[in-house]
Amino acid sequence: MPAKLPISVTIIAVNEADRIVAAIESVIDWCDEVIVIDSGSTDDTVAVAEQAGARVLYNPWPGYGQQKRFSEDQARNDWILNIDADERTLPELREEIEQLFASREALADGYFIAIHDRLYGSDSLSAYTPYKPVRLYRLSQGRYSESPVHDRVQMNANARTANLKGRMAHDSVRSFHHRVAKMNGYTEAQASDLRARGRKPSTFRIIIDFWTSFISGYFLRGYWRGGLMGYIYAMNFAYSRFLRQIKLYEQSCIKTNKDENI
Numbered sequence: 001m002p003a004k005l006p007i008s009v010t011i012i013a014v015n016e017a018d019r020i021v022a023a024i025e026s027v028i029d030w031c032d033e034v035i036v037i038d039s040g041s042t043d044d045t046v047a048v049a050e051q052a053g054a055r056v057l058y059n060p061w062p063g064y065g066q067q068k069r070f071s072e073d074q075a076r077n078d079w080i081l082n083i084d085a086d087e088r089t090l091p092e093l094r095e096e097i098e099q100l101f102a103s104r105e106a107l108a109d110g111y112f113i114a115i116h117d118r119l120y121g122s123d124s125l126s127a128y129t130p131y132k133p134v135r136l137y138r139l140s141q142g143r144y145s146e147s148p149v150h151d152r153v154q155m156n157a158n159a160r161t162a163n164l165k166g167r168m169a170h171d172s173v174r175s176f177h178h179r180v181a182k183m184n185g186y187t188e189a190q191a192s193d194l195r196a197r198g199r200k201p202s203t204f205r206i207i208i209d210f211w212t213s214f215i216s217g218y219f220l221r222g223y224w225r226g227g228l229m230g231y232i233y234a235m236n237f238a239y240s241r242f243l244r245q246i247k248l249y250e251q252s253c254i255k256t257n258k259d260e261n262i
Contacts, residue, residue: 030097033075096164113134
């Protein structure tokens with residue numbers, strides 16, 4: 001067996017028993033360790049993750065950024081590869097990373113990796129990548145932010161970054177019921193974060209965000225290529241933006257008015 005790369009893979013999870021094994025299996029054979037931070041699963045997440053070869057630790061849920069920072073603190077390597085429980089590294093990404101580590105002097109400090117949604121009910125990846133974050137990085141040169149919503153790696157000012165060509169697949173949708181529940185929780189956190197940063201609700205944004213987001217998703221993001229499922233994804237994207245705006249309005253205006261009337 002070839003030596004594993006000196007990379008600690010970090011995964012945060014709660015109730016991911018049906019998906020986390022695929023995430024672990026996509027990295028366990030070539031990365032030094034896989035760390036799963038569980039925040040209180042009531043299904044078999046802990047058991048199946050351990051059976052797949054991961055080291056599982058418990059930490060109460062503090063928010064996305066804080067939980068990923070906690071996972072960084074558990075790593076024994078300077079190199080971190082962060083993936084979510086519903087993401088899988090694809091073979092071409094593994095090969096690219098292995099080639100990079102074969103010639104250490106060429107390594108940057110952090111790498112942007114494109115993450116593509118796998119359309120629900122198929123093996124097809126969306127042509128559009130919603131985001132291309134830093135996911136492979138030196139812990140000595142970058143860390144996740146402490147934001148409870150925006151889980152992004154903040155690289156040091158002098159850190160060198162580069163883009164990888166290999167991709168990750170994102171199996172974000174278990175079912176439409178799951179998708180709506182996940183969207184509801186996430187938009188609640190987004191609205192709270194916006195309000196904490198001083199953002200005010202906008203009548204114009206409430207009216208226009210759904211329609212502009214649908215056009216952006218369906219045409220600019222290319223969801224139209226996915227047929228009916230692509231149309232559903234575009235509608236879903238638009239509705240999440242609408243939810244974010246009305247929840248900001250609710251938190252800023254409706255709840256405030258109720259408090260004043262008590």
